[in-house]
Amino acid sequence: MSDTPVAPPVSFAEFPAVTTAEWQARLARDLKGQDPATLRWPLPDGFSVEPFYHREALAALGGAPAPLPHPVAPWLNVPTLQVPAGEGREQIDQAAAALANGADGIHFILADAAAFAVHYLAERLPLARTFIGYTVTGGPDALLSQLVETVPGTALRGFLRFAPGPVPEGAELADYRTALRRCVSLTTGMPDFRALAVNGAFFGNRGATIAQQLAFTLNTAAALLAELPNEEISAAQVAATLHVHLAVAPSYFPELAKLRALRQLWATLLHGFGLPAALNANLRIHAATSSWTLTTLDPHTNLLRHTTEAMSAVLGGADSLSVAPFDALFAEANDFSGRLARNLSVLLREEASLGRVQDPAAGSYYLETLTDQLAQEAWLQFQRLEAAGGLPAARGLMLEEIKAVTTETFRRIASGQQVVVGTNRFQQAQEQFSFHPKKLLRSSAFDVTRAAYPTEVLRLATALHFERREKKSKRAAVVLLGSNTNQIILENFIQTLLPHERPEIAASHPPGTLSLLYSSPEEATLMYATPEQFQKFARFIYQIPNEKQHFIPPALLSSDMATLHEAVRVFGFKEMKVQGYTTEQVLARLQGR
Structure with missing residues (x-):
C-alpha cells in the first residue's frame, strides 16, 4: 500500500567488512594449529556441517534464496x-x-x-x-x-x-x-x-x-x-x-x-x-x-x-x-x-x-x-x-532402512557415543521414580519405540531386581530388554571397563535374538532367547492358548520362583556370559555403581 512506511536499509558501517581469508586466519590462530576440518560435525544424513560459513556459501547456492512461504500469523x-x-x-x-x-x-x-x-x-x-x-x-x-x-x-x-x-x-x-x-x-x-x-x-x-x-x-x-x-x-x-x-x-x-x-x-x-x-x-x-x-x-x-x-x-x-x-x-x-x-x-x-x-x-x-x-x-x-515402486510397494525397503538407522542409534547410546542426558550420562545415581517400574513395564501402552528404551529398560529392570532382593520376595521375573540388543549390552559393558581389565568375550550370540533379564532374590542373569521362545514362554506364564492370535507379550513377566525358573529352563533361554565377571558385576557397571 502507498501509505505503508518503508523501512530504512540496515547498515553497520561502523564495522569493517571481514573477508573469508581474514576469518580463516583468525580461526587458525584461535585453534592453535589444530586443523579446522576436525571440527566438522557429521550428520546421520550422509554429509557434514562445516565449522565456518561465509558469504561464498550463498554464492554456491546461486545467490540468497527467496524467503520461504511462512505462516502469516504466529503459529x-x-x-x-x-x-x-x-x-x-x-x-x-x-x-x-x-x-x-x-x-x-x-x-x-x-x-x-x-x-x-x-x-x-x-x-x-x-x-x-x-x-x-x-x-x-x-x-x-x-x-x-x-x-x-x-x-x-x-x-x-x-x-x-x-x-x-x-x-x-x-x-x-x-x-x-x-x-x-x-x-x-x-x-x-x-x-x-x-x-x-x-x-x-x-x-x-x-x-x-x-x-x-x-x-x-x-x-x-x-x-x-x-x-x-x-x-x-x-x-x-x-x-x-x-x-x-x-x-x-x-x-x-x-x-x-x-x-x-x-x-x-x-x-x-x-x-x-x-x-x-x-x-x-x-x-x-x-x-x-x-x-x-x-x-x-x-x-x-x-x-x-x-x-x-x-x-x-x-x-x-x-x-x-x-x-x-x-x-x-x-x-x-x-x-x-x-x-x-x-x-x-x-x-x-x-x-x-x-x-x-x-x-x-x-x-x-x-x-x-x-x-x-x-x-x-x-x-x-x-x-x-x-x-523401487513407491508406496506401498517399497514399504518393506523403507522400514528396513529406518531399522538400520535405529540399530546404530541404540548402539551409539549404549556405548556413550551419543549422549542422552539423565539416561546414559549425568544420571541421578539415587533417582527415586515417580512411577512404579513394574507397572510401567507391564503396561501395553508403554512406548518402546524410543531411542532411550533399551538403556532405560535395563536400568528399570535392575532396579526391580535389587528391590526384590532387599524385600526377599518369593517371586521371580523375566524382563524383555529389547530385540537385537545382546551385542549392544556387551559392548556397553566393555566400555565401562578399563583397558587392562577387558576380558575375552564369549562367542557372539545369534542375530535376531531377544535380550532378557532373569531376576530372583538370589540372582540376576542376563540371557537371550529367540522371539519364538519368548512368545511360547509368555503364553505359558499367562496360560494363553497357542491358537489365540495377536498376543503381544508385555515387557515384564513374573511368577513364583519355581514356575519361572523351570519355564526358563524348558523354553531354552541361554545365559549371556562375560568371562571373568558375574551378572551382578555386569549390572553394577552398567548402572554406573
Whole structure:
C-alpha cells in the first residue's frame, strides 16, 4: 500500500567488512594449529556441517534464496488430548479449559471415533471458530459426516489424520481410497480444514534420519496424489486438502532446517504432478515434539528437550504446534504437566516474540546451506524409493532402512557415543521414580519405540531386581530388554571397563535374538532367547492358548520362583556370559555403581 512506511536499509558501517581469508586466519590462530576440518560435525544424513560459513556459501547456492512461504500469523498452540474409548466428554471439557488458558486449538486422538460425543463437542467448542484436529484409526469419513451434519453450513477449522494401523498413512491405500475421497469431497470449500494427512511424524518417531523423514514424507504424499484423483476429484483438490505432520527432535538447527527443506521440496513435488505453484504456499505443517527422544529417567530433562524442539518448529515455519507433557510416558494426563506444555508455546510467542518475524533463518549462510543439503539428500532418497515402486510397494525397503538407522542409534547410546542426558550420562545415581517400574513395564501402552528404551529398560529392570532382593520376595521375573540388543549390552559393558581389565568375550550370540533379564532374590542373569521362545514362554506364564492370535507379550513377566525358573529352563533361554565377571558385576557397571 502507498501509505505503508518503508523501512530504512540496515547498515553497520561502523564495522569493517571481514573477508573469508581474514576469518580463516583468525580461526587458525584461535585453534592453535589444530586443523579446522576436525571440527566438522557429521550428520546421520550422509554429509557434514562445516565449522565456518561465509558469504561464498550463498554464492554456491546461486545467490540468497527467496524467503520461504511462512505462516502469516504466529503459529497455533494446539495441545494434544488422548480420548479413550467412549464419548470423551471429560476430554472435551479439558479442551475448553485449555482454550481458556492459552491454547489456540486442540488435537484429539480418538480411540473410538464412532462413539465420540460430536454434539457435545459442538456445544462446548464452536466449530466455526475453534481449530480442532482429529486423529482416528477408522471411519474418517463417518466422523467428518457427523461433524458436517451437526453444524450444517459451517466451515470447519483444523485437520483430520487417519492412522489405520502400524504403517505410515498413505502406504496402504487400496482399502481406504473411497473413505479418503469422501473426506476430500466433504471438506471442499473449507480452506481452513485439511482432511488428508501426510504423517512424516511416523518416521521421525521411529528414529529415521532427517533426510529419510523428508524423503518418506514425500513418498507418502506422492502415493496420495497418484492414487486418490478420479473423475470427480482432481489432483489439485487432493493437494489443496493435504497437510503434513512432523515430529521435531532436539537437534536444534538441523530440525529447523528440516521444516524449511520440506517447503522447498513440496514445491518440487507439486511441480512434478503438474500442479500450480500457488498450491505450495497452501502447505500447512503441524509439528509436535518428538516421542522418539522422550525419556522416563530424569524426566524433567524432557522439558528442556521440548523447549529446543518447539523453538526449531516455530522458527522453521510450523503452522501449528503440539508440545507433549514431560511425563507423558508414565503419568496420566494431569493439570500440572499439561499447563507446562501449553505455556511453553505461549512463552515463546508472548515473551520471546518468536512469532514476529517471518522465516527468520532466511539469509543465514549456515542455515540456507543446511536447508539445501537436506533437501538435495532427501530428494535423492525420494527418487530412489519411487524407482523401487513407491508406496506401498517399497514399504518393506523403507522400514528396513529406518531399522538400520535405529540399530546404530541404540548402539551409539549404549556405548556413550551419543549422549542422552539423565539416561546414559549425568544420571541421578539415587533417582527415586515417580512411577512404579513394574507397572510401567507391564503396561501395553508403554512406548518402546524410543531411542532411550533399551538403556532405560535395563536400568528399570535392575532396579526391580535389587528391590526384590532387599524385600526377599518369593517371586521371580523375566524382563524383555529389547530385540537385537545382546551385542549392544556387551559392548556397553566393555566400555565401562578399563583397558587392562577387558576380558575375552564369549562367542557372539545369534542375530535376531531377544535380550532378557532373569531376576530372583538370589540372582540376576542376563540371557537371550529367540522371539519364538519368548512368545511360547509368555503364553505359558499367562496360560494363553497357542491358537489365540495377536498376543503381544508385555515387557515384564513374573511368577513364583519355581514356575519361572523351570519355564526358563524348558523354553531354552541361554545365559549371556562375560568371562571373568558375574551378572551382578555386569549390572553394577552398567548402572554406573
